[in-house]
Amino acid sequence: MSAWFANGRIIDAILVLVLAEAIALAVYHRATGRGIALREVLWTLASGACLMIALRIALTGGAWYAVAAPLTAALITHLVDLARRWR
Numbered sequence: 001m002s003a004w005f006a007n008g009r010i011i012d013a014i015l016v017l018v019l020a021e022a023i024a025l026a027v028y029h030r031a032t033g034r035g036i037a038l039r040e041v042l043w044t045l046a047s048g049a050c051l052m053i054a055l056r057i058a059l060t061g062g063a064w065y066a067v068a069a070p071l072t073a074a075l076i077t078h079l080v081d082l083a084r085r086w087r
Helices: 002-007 008-033 038-059 065-087
Strands: none
Touching: 002 008, 008 065, 038 065
């Protein structure tokens, strides 16, 4: 199990689950008209994915600027999400 963390595979698995969640939400909403529309949670999922990517880079020994880029993207997507919800 420690190897999954050392090489970042655990983050890959989490990102696959986030993608599966997005697909499941979209399919369910389209099929039933109920549930949460993907456009309502897309920015939240994107922000979380950016954080996971930053964590993966940090776990695998990436440079500080390689970690900073997805962290900045997470901030931007989080702010967009907040702005959309504020209305």
